[in-house]
Amino acid sequence: MSEKRLLVFRVDTDQPEHLLESLLQILPAIGMRSGSLRHTPLQNTLIHIGKLGVQCVLLQTNVQDPDFIAEHSAYYSKWSLKVPRYCHRLHFFTEPPESDEPLKVVDQMASVQDSYIGFVTIRPISVCPEGATILKPLQQKEAHFILSKDKFIVHIAGQEFSVNGTPFLQQDNAVGACAQASIWMALRTLRRKEGQSAFSPAQITSAATRFLVRGRTLPNRGGLIIEQVTEAIRAAGYSPHMIPLRRMDSEANKQTLAEAKKSLYTYVESGIPMLIMLFPKNGEGHAVLLIGHGWDANPQELLENTKIENDNGHWRMSIYDASSWVEPFYIHNDNSGPYLPLPEDGESYTLKDAVSAIPFLHPDVFIDGVEAKVTCHKLLNGILNNLHSEPNDNGVVEKNFVTRTYLQERSDFRAAVLNSSMPETIKSYYRLKWLPKRIWVMEINLLDGYERSPEGATTRVGEILLDPASEPEDGCFLTIHLGSDILFWDNGDSGVLIDRDAFVGEITGSPVEDSRPYSPLVRHEK
Amino acid sequence: MSSNVLAGLVARVISTGEDNKLTEDEKKQFYSDFECEISQPVEKIRAEKRRAFEEMKNIAVR
Numbered sequence: 001m002s003e004k005r006l007l008v009f010r011v012d013t014d015q016p017e018h019l020l021e022s023l024l025q026i027l028p029a030i031g032m033r034s035g036s037l038r039h040t041p042l043q044n045t046l047i048h049i050g051k052l053g054v055q056c057v058l059l060q061t062n063v064q065d066p067d068f069i070a071e072h073s074a075y076y077s078k079w080s081l082k083v084p085r086y087c088h089r090l091h092f093f094t095e096p097p098e099s100d101e102p103l104k105v106v107d108q109m110a111s112v113q114d115s116y117i118g119f120v121t122i123r124p125i126s127v128c129p130e131g132a133t134i135l136k137p138l139q140q141k142e143a144h145f146i147l148s149k150d151k152f153i154v155h156i157a158g159q160e161f162s163v164n165g166t167p168f169l170q171q172d173n174a175v176g177a178c179a180q181a182s183i184w185m186a187l188r189t190l191r192r193k194e195g196q197s198a199f200s201p202a203q204i205t206s207a208a209t210r211f212l213v214r215g216r217t218l219p220n221r222g223g224l225i226i227e228q229v230t231e232a233i234r235a236a237g238y239s240p241h242m243i244p245l246r247r248m249d250s251e252a253n254k255q256t257l258a259e260a261k262k263s264l265y266t267y268v269e270s271g272i273p274m275l276i277m278l279f280p281k282n283g284e285g286h287a288v289l290l291i292g293h294g295w296d297a298n299p300q301e302l303l304e305n306t307k308i309e310n311d312n313g314h315w316r317m318s319i320y321d322a323s324s325w326v327e328p329f330y331i332h333n334d335n336s337g338p339y340l341p342l343p344e345d346g347e348s349y350t351l352k353d354a355v356s357a358i359p360f361l362h363p364d365v366f367i368d369g370v371e372a373k374v375t376c377h378k379l380l381n382g383i384l385n386n387l388h389s390e391p392n393d394n395g396v397v398e399k400n401f402v403t404r405t406y407l408q409e410r411s412d413f414r415a416a417v418l419n420s421s422m423p424e425t426i427k428s429y430y431r432l433k434w435l436p437k438r439i440w441v442m443e444i445n446l447l448d449g450y451e452r453s454p455e456g457a458t459t460r461v462g463e464i465l466l467d468p469a470s471e472p473e474d475g476c477f478l479t480i481h482l483g484s485d486i487l488f489w490d491n492g493d494s495g496v497l498i499d500r501d502a503f504v505g506e507i508t509g510s511p512v513e514d515s516r517p518y519s520p521l522v523r524h525e526k
Numbered sequence: 527m528s529s530n531v532l533a534g535l536v537a538r539v540i541s542t543g544e545d546n547k548l549t550e551d552e553k554k555q556f557y558s559d560f561e562c563e564i565s566q567p568v569e570k571i572r573a574e575k576r577r578a579f580e581e582m583k584n585i586a587v588r
Contacts, residue, residue, distance in 0.1 A: 177587070224588075226587070277587055379532070386533035473565050474557070494543070507535070
């Protein structure tokens with residue numbers, strides 16, 4: 001018989017307070033000491049796993065982890081001390097094991113749907129043990145959206161499991177610091193969707209330092225400067241434009257925080273991971289990966305995008321930004337753990353520390369998030385501001401809306417349209433209209449009830465579609481759909497659809513009968 | 527103003543209840559006016575990005 005490649009551990013859930021302790025007791029079984037400061041990510045990962053309801057752990061030994069093998073080849077293979085090339089991997093399940101025999105447990109877990117929580121790879125490096133990790137996000141009562149994630153297939157002893165999550169990795173600062181770890185997480189998340197490269201941390205360091213070197217590249221104790229970060233992202237096939245969130249020499253204030261939330265939310269809602277550069281008041285610069293957001297149904301203040309008042313002064317409307325309800329954002333922080341909140345304010349890292357961000361934007365998207373919002377609002381503002389209306393007996397009418405802007409794949413947009421309660425004429429139009437592979441969508445929703453958006457209870461009354469493969473100045477919208485709730489002074493139930501031919505720029509307006517409101521796009525946790 | 531062109535189109539569709547297309551002149555006016563209206567705010571955004579990148583490009587994160 002060959003050596004034992006799989007070992008089963010039962011987790012005692014009768015004593016949840018001892019969960020972390022019992023999980024940490026597994027580590028000495030694979031030669032890991034504990035207690036080092038750099039074990040914080042692993043400890044927080046295990047706390048996360050405990051919250052997911054783990055009841056069984058399967059230890060897989062001698063795993064050929066491609067990322068660690070690349071690190072080994074680049075660095076550890078040159079050591080005199082023999083550093084093992086292979087890792088261990090811990091697989092986690094929510095069902096209690098019915099046997100101590102690993103194969104029976106693997107077969108048992110494969111027969112129970114959704115029992116697989118994910119895995120943690122343990123490097124044979126005691127000071128930074130947590131290698132490639134993919135775990136489910138928490139299923140919280142509060143609305144909580146981890147949007148930069150994907151489904152990953154895992155094979156164990158001939159059985160197939162899957163986990164839907166965002167890859168996580170602790171930095172091994174011999175071969176890469178926080179930026180490399182965060183870039184790795186983003187590239188792994190996007191690899192299947194975008195078909196781009198998924199470099200190992202060692203390859204990311206190599207790409208970052210190809211043209212610009214500021215010190216030793218191996219070991220890479222000094223981290224990366226921003227220019228190296230952008231080069232690594234470009235080399236991986238993405239368009240690394242930097243989004244300013246506040247100035248380095250001034251502290252965050254109410255206005256900069258509001259603008260930062262608006263800018264970041266557009267990408268988070270698009271499922272695009274973002275590298276966030278944090279510079280706390282008395283600390284070093286640190287990079288984390290922004291992957292999702294929480295939901296505050298009762299925000300203290302709404303963030304305004306624009307105010308529109310028609311030229312006759314008969315009505316006015318305020319248009320608020322959907323990011324008003326976002327708190328906190330969620331990040332993967334390579335030096336403290338996965339799926340952690342990044343609140344607006346607090347003791348640890350906060351949004352106030354964020355100075356700039358770099359989204360992993362596809363290189364074919366020429367209009368960025370901020371430009372898309374400016375363009376769509378300009379179009380909407382221009383139309384509504386100049387429409388003539390008759391005086392209202394009740395004086396000035398006020399109506400308020402919420403806009404939410406995101407980049408969406410054409411196929412996802414059409415699938416959302418098909419499954420929506422949109423009027424049939426609009427559905428047919430969108431299903432047949434030529435659209436580029438990706439589109440900027442600006443949803444227009446009623447303010448009334450928007451706090452219940454996570455339940456799908458919000459009322460969507462129109463949208464503007466923009467071609468991302470253009471310049472904002474070219475006015476390359478694809479569609480402007482204004483439902484009867486936006487054209488409310490007309491007292492009818494008809495809306496208007498403005499179509500722009502993407503190839504020749506012809507613009508045609510059409511009436512939309514029975515233009516009732518419909519539900520917004522809601523991305524449910526799976 | 528470009529906005530007037532599109533607002534005019536919406537108004538015509540509402541009043542007639544029928545499809546309506548921008549004429550060649552209206553179309554030219556829309557594109558030309560929209561470029562004038564949006565180029566300044568967009569250039570402001572881009573200038574701030576350039577400034578921020580210059581400010582940050584040599585700063586390390588670790």
